[in-house]
Amino acid sequence: MTHRLIATIALLLALASPAFAADPLPSWNDGASKAAVIDFVARVTKPGGPDFVPESERIAVFDNDGTLWSEQPVYFQLLFALDRVKAMAPQHPEWKEKPPFKAALAGDMKALAAGGEHALLELVMATHANQTTDEFARVVDEWIRTARHPKTGRLYSEMVYQPMLELLAHLRANGFKTFIVSGGGIEFMRVFAERVYGVPPEQVIGSSIATTFEVRDGVPVLVRQPKIAFVDDKAGKPVGIQQHIGRRPIAAFGNSDGDLQMLQWTAARRGASFCLYVRHDDAAREWAYDRESHIGRLDKGLDEAAARGWTVVSMKSDWKTVHPPVR
């Protein structure tokens, strides 16, 4: 306890120092979006204030793809699946002639897209299932530490949004528990969410495939099955939130129509709540897309945000920087 005591006192002294009064969101330009975030946090943490929320109920939920990191040209987890197909190909000579695998190996995105959802699902299952949870985690860990984005050449973990990292930290510094609620794979994100976002595995919610418990040669393992168990998107997001958290968030952050129900569920809370959409309008520094996009379409959500006064962040004008600086 002595060790923790000293560490905690050091932390308290640091918090009490004038430096703590510094801007908690330095990568955000001054403006309505930044002010709305700062104001909300101040209101719900003010003891005795009309909007005060006890610390145990300060639950904030974040979409991942397009909200915490980029999602173009396609969701990064799909790029992981394509990289895996290539890495696994030597053990699967039959893939050379088999439709979705053939297209994947040739990098023929057009042929892949023509195969539709079924083709993608086949690729995902071939690369995500039929292995233990520990084996899968090792493969993802190796990939996230080495694979590079096709356009920027950066590690995928460097394609996170610096302003959102600051927002996560600001919320946690004010007693919030931050959760990821993503359509992406729960076990995929958990491998890096703690290191990259400061979000521990038990606060990551996502889509999942079925797993079964087996004892192999006396060793218990969990085996990933080629069967969808849960799709954490659209109406699935409030369902996933209830299943994992069991209480309603007071703040929700997304970037697409897939997040709309999560924001609606949060906004319908009795008492203070905060909903924010990140809008991709920065073709120069990131990508620009919304109502017509196949990836991360933001159409109904944009209308509802306008009607209900939710905060809509313009990446172009609200953010000083998008990704963390190159080290």
Place this chain on the structure above:
Amino acid sequence: MTHRLIATIALLLALASPAFAADPLPSWNDGASKAAVIDFVARVTKPGGPDFVPESERIAVFDNDGTLWSEQPVYFQLLFALDRVKAMAPQHPEWKEKPPFKAALAGDMKALAAGGEHALLELVMATHANQTTDEFARVVDEWIRTARHPKTGRLYSEMVYQPMLELLAHLRANGFKTFIVSGGGIEFMRVFAERVYGVPPEQVIGSSIATTFEVRDGVPVLVRQPKIAFVDDKAGKPVGIQQHIGRRPIAAFGNSDGDLQMLQWTAARRGASFCLYVRHDDAAREWAYDRESHIGRLDKGLDEAAARGWTVVSMKSDWKTVHPPVR
């Protein structure tokens, strides 16, 4: 922050005072079980020690029925369902003649048991589904605050095990995150787990029925469906742990064969781990049952605990008190 700062400093002063050296498990008799618990916590929290485990990985999982509170004459959630059938009967005149409901209304447990699992499932669905999550939580809250156990006449929340409350607190005081992993209903337990056990909703794992997101008259709701989604028992427990926590526990506490896979999964962790079974051998102060019981059978688990050197707590000889004193 100032408010939290003061509270935290007060807490630190309290922790640093000699009182903190007091026995953390006062309701446990001195002996091998108590010593094993105390020793394990000391080892994994000793910085630089061979068994040290970082705080983020100090995950402890507890079964609920028979491990944290009693489970006789039947699981308390079944008594809740029976109470609900009675309360809902005026709105369901047809139940008077319909088999499982007729038996439930007459308190005819023999007829109920004869209906088997199917009859019980029918009662559970009739009382647990077709309502919103908020409505269900209100009903459970009212019940847990007023309903009384048929034998002891105490509130169900008073039929928790005082020594286990102390164990939960001791683990949390040493940086552990405590989770409930129960075959009982996740939404049922969440209503009282924080108040009764100090375990917040997001750290409760259990069986569940499906829910769907709907917008009713502009208000988003989650509706509980009469369909089993997940059974958190036996091989389901490691699956539920992985799904909700995403990392392996270092300590697991149970009382029946339904907990065996959870203990196996925990014991197979690389590094220090701790597994404990509570044995119901106290007919005078609680109930005595194990290998032959229909409720909370402990048979294979007892053999495996002996073979692997897991701690087996005798309620009769290891615990000074069973339930908290009557106030």
